[in-house]
Amino acid sequence: MQKKRISGIYAEIPALLLPWFAENQRDLPWRRDREPYHVWLSEIMLQQTRVEAVKPYYVRFLEALPDIAALSECPHDTLMKLWEGLGYYSRARNLQKAAQQIVAEYSGEFPRSYAEIRSLAGIGDYTAGAIASICFDLPEPAVDGNVLRVWTRLFCDSRCTDDAAVKRSIRENMREIYTKYADGKCGQLTQAFMELGATVCVPNGAPHCELCPLRALCEAHKSDSVSIFPVRKVKKARRIEEYTVYILQCGERIAVQKRPKTGLLAGLWELPHLDGKRDAQAAVSDIAAWETGAAELISMRNCVHIFTHIEWHMTAVHLLVTKKPARFTWVTPEQLAAETALPTAFRICLPKE
Ligand code: SF4
Known part of the structure; x- marks a missing residue:
């Protein structure tokens, strides 16, 4: 022109x-x-x-x-x-x-x-x-x-x-x-x-x-x-990561822990999780090292959270446990709602009200 x-x-x-x-x-x-x-x-x-x-x-x-x-x-x-x-x-x-x-x-x-x-x-x-x-x-x-x-x-x-x-x-x-x-x-x-x-x-x-x-x-x-228009670069496909995410409930409290100070969701709270998807039996047996005592399986469901370059495909496992090891922080529902910054990726794994 x-x-x-x-x-x-x-x-x-x-x-x-x-x-x-x-x-x-x-x-x-x-x-x-x-x-x-x-x-x-x-x-x-x-x-x-x-x-x-x-x-x-x-x-x-x-x-x-x-x-x-x-x-x-x-x-x-x-x-x-x-x-x-x-x-x-x-x-x-x-x-x-x-x-x-x-x-x-x-x-x-x-x-x-x-x-x-x-x-x-x-x-x-x-x-x-x-x-x-x-x-x-x-x-x-x-x-x-x-x-x-x-x-x-x-x-x-x-x-x-x-x-x-x-x-x-x-x-x-x-x-x-x-x-x-x-x-x-x-x-x-x-x-x-x-x-x-x-x-x-x-x-x-x-x-x-x-x-x-x-x-x-x-x-x-x-x-x-x-x-x-506009002309854009072709986007790369997102990387898919699979996790088993645990809602460990002891009484009314559930276990959370702090994420590392660097990397994705740095310094926020998270639910305990392991790499990879598990069936019900493995989901219970694979957390023996956490020393949460006897575990009763309440529910399992699949959740997906999408970041810009990554998709998390998660199996959310809700377990009633009998011990509260100090490796985790055990929060009440009120603390979880008002004080604990739990990113959406984990919050969607919590049991529905
Ligand atoms: S600027 Fe956008 S909305 Fe306006 S005429 Fe052009 S293409 Fe249509």
Whole structure:
């Protein structure tokens, strides 16, 4: 496409997109103000997680930790409990690291330049762009999967969007719109691009082009080639791991233990488990070394939990046992509900109420 024509399109995008956003934006809890702590927290929670799933976590997190100082001082177990079920727990650990950086280096005030924001733990180009534009109206685009989808469809851009150089190039092109045509409304423009990708120019199935404010500009729509974009790398199949997971119940208490400090689900609680699937007989006999005494089998069922690159196929074995060896921590149902950060992968193995 000729440069002059592209510039014309760039000029039209905010003119069409901003009024549409003003009319159609969803009422989301993190859109009620532009407080950097709120925008930052929501952007981190929304990585890899659906909006509806994030809403109650966001509200609960801010009730418990209303500002950056509170987050910086929060005990690890409390932080993990607040994040329990959201997954990708390194996000919470990085949030706290960044909060501690902000307290130590910026006297607790959220930094205001893109470079400073980008230097905080757990903040990459996308999140830095989102905070810089939404909170401070800086001309810094936030390019995530939603935005890449809109952009590659708009321009029939067939480069692979998994390529970091392609993302950088699209970001640079978008910056031209922010600096020349956004009329200072950079935060609105960022949110409008995100909203269009999330609600209209959707993935997996046909986008709602009939509702799109940009359809008159959109090359993919005009050439009936929407389904080709964005071009992605073919994903590798997930690795499957099999486990036998134990719900060891003694009286009303059940056994949990801490996971190692590094690796998947680091530092969280887990149910005791062994590698591989077992039948009922082996499930009971293979835990003799745990010294939990006589075991009565209550139930067995299969559970699956999917991580990004791994699938856990688990046999959940509920046993009533007679001893509580000190190798495990024995928690009450109340402690399990209120204090123990047990990731979803294990929580789905617990007996149904
Ligand atoms: S016209 Fe359709 S494909 Fe093009 S940006 Fe809009 S929703 Fe996406």
